[in-house]
Amino acid sequence: MERDSDMKRYTDMEYLRLSKGQKFLYKLLSFLISIPLKIWAGICKIGRFFKSLGVGLVRTLADIGVTFAKGDWKTKTSFFIMGFGNIARGQVLRGLLFLLFEAVFIFYMVFPTGGGYWIKMLGSLGVQGPIRSYNEILDQYVSVPQDNSFRILLYGVLTIFFIIAFIYTWRMNVKQNKIMEEILASGKKLKSGKDDLRSLVDDQFHKTLLALPLLGILIFTVMPIIFMILVAFTxxxxxxxxxxxxxxxxxxxxxxxxxxxxxxGGVNYAATFGEVLTWTLLWAFFATFTNYFLGIFVAMMINKKGIRVKKLWRTVLVMTIAVPQFISLLYVSKMFDVNGLVNGALKSLGLITQSIDFWGSTANNGLIARIMVIVINIWIGIPYLMLMATGILMNIPADLYESSRIDGASGWKQFSKITLPYMLFITGPYLLTQFTGNMNNFNVIFLLTGGRPTNPVASGASGSVGYTDLLITWLFKITTGSDTKYYLASVVGILVFLVVAIISLIVYNLLPSVKNEEDFQ
Amino acid sequence: MNENTSLKRSMGLRASARISNSIIHILLIVISIIWLIPFACILLQSFRVESTWPVPYVIPETWGIDNYVRLFSTDFPRWYIMTFVIALVVAVCQTVIVLCMSYTLSRFRFKLRKFLMQFMLILGMFPGILAMIILYRVLDDLHLTGQYGNSLPGLILVYVASSGMGYYVSKGFFDTIPKSLDEAARVDGATRAQVLWKIILPLSKPIVIYTVLTAFMGPWGDFVFARYVSQLYPSAMNVAVGLQSWLATNAMTTSNYTMFCAGGVVVAIPVTILFMCLQKYYVEGVTGGAVKG
Known part of the structure; x- marks a missing residue:
């Protein structure tokens, strides 16, 4: 048997003979050992990507050069007047669109407060701040804004987008000339404008369908994210x-x-970040798995043979999805207040004499509030999980249960050997999205506690940070209120992205082993 | 094993099944009560007239509709109409965009398809609030925020524009429609657009209703972005931000608590009725979406 690294690699047969615990240990170890290899593979992949990018670039440039050298005068003119070749060869519609795009681009770039200006200012984000000057009408000094850093950064980014789009279009224009020459040389006819329009609802229909959604995503998601990443460096x-x-x-x-x-400045950011991150991960873990298992449990209870009015139970739970979350969350938050309903009820039942401060007690790092948000999140989350689990449970082949019953399996055994593995197999990716979704679960935390109880270690770091604050609610607090620090919010946002990305990568790499279909058959 | 003992045993099993079923019935009743209590309390407290602040009892001492009357003398009707208009417009536009996106990614195989899907997966890992901050500043620059008194167009624009990212559930649905349908129609000379319009859409009623329903319900619950855009000017709020503002401080809570409950009821009733009517489609969407990841 060969030994690479210090771990023994089992063959398939040997692996199957291992006990459950050994199998798990083996999987875990081989995963840990594979991490450096995976990182190396990732680096190689990135290296290959850049290599192919470079090769592609060189090829494209060479192709452009050849097209220019070998092309006829129509092609050569198209290098400077886009669409000229198309128009001269009869493809008027395409040609005019190219020409229009070039005209708009040039006009935008040379316009005094156009693209050229924004690009030029991008290096400094503006030189002249607001000037105080005397206003005769108001009879007082007023501040007159000059340069606008925000706009410079925003339009700078947009202009870069625009330039990239222009280069791409120009390249397309050159390529089309080459293709047209080839088609004409072979004696075929070129597509007419009418053919082009028809292809937009036929062969090229996907472009028509995607144009609007992708434009929206580009401007309202990609652009803001790039902007905010840049803000982290300002x-x-x-x-x-x-x-x-x-x-x-x-x-x-x-x-x-x-x-x-x-x-x-008296604030311990590192400790604050550490505390908030730890709680965010803890919260995401508990919120995801409590909901998951209890949701399956409730679904199984409702679906059990012999349970009456199944539809009623389901409807009661589904109703809680219909009521907008902010209403139920705000109300529940008030219910657990110091003089809320719950304390009132407990007092009148004689269980307590002093009100329990569910949201304000800082004992044990705000343990009460932390448990409460997880419990209330169960209340919020179970209906969704119940619905989902019901659908999946119905898909489990009934003969699996039948044959296991004949073999004498108990209810618990059926659950742990059939139901749970099947559920985990189907819902693995869903669990991951739930986990990352919970990490960014703004509504539950903000509307229930607003981050309370205040954490003395973390307070002062831009708005008071509490024991139940997630990274995302902290980010929100940094950007609202009197002391807004957008640059810090960007940093937090980037870190959230990194954490989510790393967790997703790890889980995706582990999933195939979880997903081994043999395990539950 | 003789017949007698086996009969006894099966009777014993039946008895134990009956016991466990009764336990489960009791559990389900308890669960239902826990799930319904907050809503019952909101409803009851919205009819309380003897005081306007939170009290430690549920049943009102004096009943009345004062809270509802008072509700309509505040900014509430304005918030309500605004949210309703937003929800309607968003429901239509978002459905169109989501269906375009998911249909394309499900049916067409083009060069950038894989890249697009991976790209959107990565985009989704950035916290949404991050983008909201800048979008809010841009809207402010365009005079579409609370201080200019019109937050409606900006909110609609932002809700609709990035909705293409939520294509997963409906793509999963389109994946289940056999491709041979498309191919048969294509052979008969239908264009791709005709295939979508005449063949796929009539088959997609459940997913269309699911998308409309979720898109319609989204704006009622949106809190974060609406709050940024409103800048806490009462005239520019939606219901979520508005009702939350009534409970923002202890002093506010003291005078507005029962009115908040009334507002909650008025908001919840139409959404709940709509939801209950279309429940079937929602359930299909949730289960389908999860199974296909």
């Missing part, structure tokens, strides 16, 4: 809003250094 905050009070500018990695420092 000092954009309430005191430097880039227009009415002071400009903001690039600060390099300063903000990341702040986030991982122990003492910046």
């Amino acid at each position: 000092n954009y905050d309430g005191a430097h809003n880039g227009y009415t009070n002071a400009l903001f500018t690039w600060v390099g990695l300063e903000n990341f250094r702040t986030m991982f420092s122990w003492d910046v």
Whole structure:
């Protein structure tokens, strides 16, 4: 038997003979050992990607050169007047669109406050802040804004998008000339404008369908994310809003250094981040799995043979989905207040004499509030899980249960050997999205506790940070209120992304082993 | 084993099944009560007139509709109409966009398809609030925020524009419609657009209703972005932000608590009725979406 690294690799037969615990241990170990290899493979992949990118670029440039050198005068003119070749060869519609795009692009770039201006300012994000000047009508000094850092960054990014789009279109224009020459040389006819329009509802229908959704995503999701990533490298905050009070500018990695420092202006950002991250992960773990198992449990109870009015139980639970969450969450939050219903009921039952401060008690790191949000989240989440689990449970082949009953399997055995593995197999990816969704579950935390009880370690880090604050509610607090620190919010946002991405990568790599179909048959 | 003992044993099994079923029935009743209590309390407290603050008892001492009357003298009707209009427009536009996106990704095989899907998966890992901050600043620049008194167009624009990312559930549905249907129609000379319009859409009623329903319910519950855009100007709020603002401080809670309950009831009733009517489609969507990942 060969030994690579310090772990014994089993053959399939040997693996199957292992006990359950050994199998798990083996899987875990081989996963841990494979991490460095996977990272190396990832680096190689990225390297290959850039290599192919470089090769592709060189090929494209060569192709453009050849097209120019070998092309006729129509093609050569098209290099400067886009669409000329199309028009000269009869494809008027395409040609005019190319020409129009070029005209708009050139006009936009040379316009005094157009693309050229924004690109030029992008390096500094503006030089002249607001000037105080005397206003004769108002008879007082007013602040007159000059450059606008926010707009410079925004339109700078947009202009870069636009330039990339232009280069792409130009390349398409050159390529089309080459293709047209080839088609004409072989004696065939070119597509007419009418053919082009028809292909938009036929062969090229996907382009028509995707145009609007993708444009929306590009402008309203991609662009803001790029913008906010860039903001993490500036000092954009309430005191430097880039227009009415002071400009903001690039600060390099300063903000990341702040986030991982122990003492910046009396605030311990590193500890705050650590505390909030730990609770975010704990919360996501408990919120996901309590909901998951209890949801399956409820679904199994409702679906059990001999249970009456199944539809009624289901409807009661589904009704709670229909009521908008903010109503139920805010109400439940008030129910558990110091003088809320729950304390009132407990008092009148004689169970307690002093009100329990569910949301304010800081004992044991706000343990009561932390448990409460998880419990109330069960109340919120079970109906969804119940619905989903019901659908899946009905799909489990009934003969599996039948044959296991003949073999004398108990109810618990059936659950742990058939139901659960089947559920886990089907819902693995869903669990992952639930986990990351819970990490960013703003509504439940914000509407229930607003982050309370206040955490003394973390307070002061821009808005008071509490024991139940998630990264996402912290981010929200940083960007609202009197002391807004957009740059810090960006840093937190980027870190949230990294955490989510890393967890997703790990789980996706582990999933195939969970998903081994043999395990539950 | 003789017949007698086996009969006894099966009777014993039946008895134990009856016991476990009764336990489950009791459990289900308890669960139903726990799930319904908050809603019952909201309803009851919205009819309480002797005081307007939270009290530690449920049944009102004096009943009346004062809270509902008072509700309509506040900004509430305005919030309500605004949210309703937003929900209607978003339901239509978002459905169109989501269906375009999911149908394309399910049926067409083009060069960038894999890349697009992976790209959107990665985009989804960024916290949504991050994008909201900048979108809110942009809307402010365009005078579409609370301080300019019109937050409606901006909210609709933002809800609709990025909705293409939520294509998973309906793509899963389209994947289950056999491709041979498309091919047969294509052979008969139908264009791709005709295939979608005349063959796929008539088969897709459940998923269309599911998409409309979720799109319609979204704006009623949106809190974060609506709050950014309203800038806490009462005239520019939606119901979620507005009702939350009534409970923002202890002093506010003291005078508005029962009115909040009344507002909650008025918001919840139409949405709940609509939801209950279309429940079947919603359940299909949730189960289908989860199974296909």
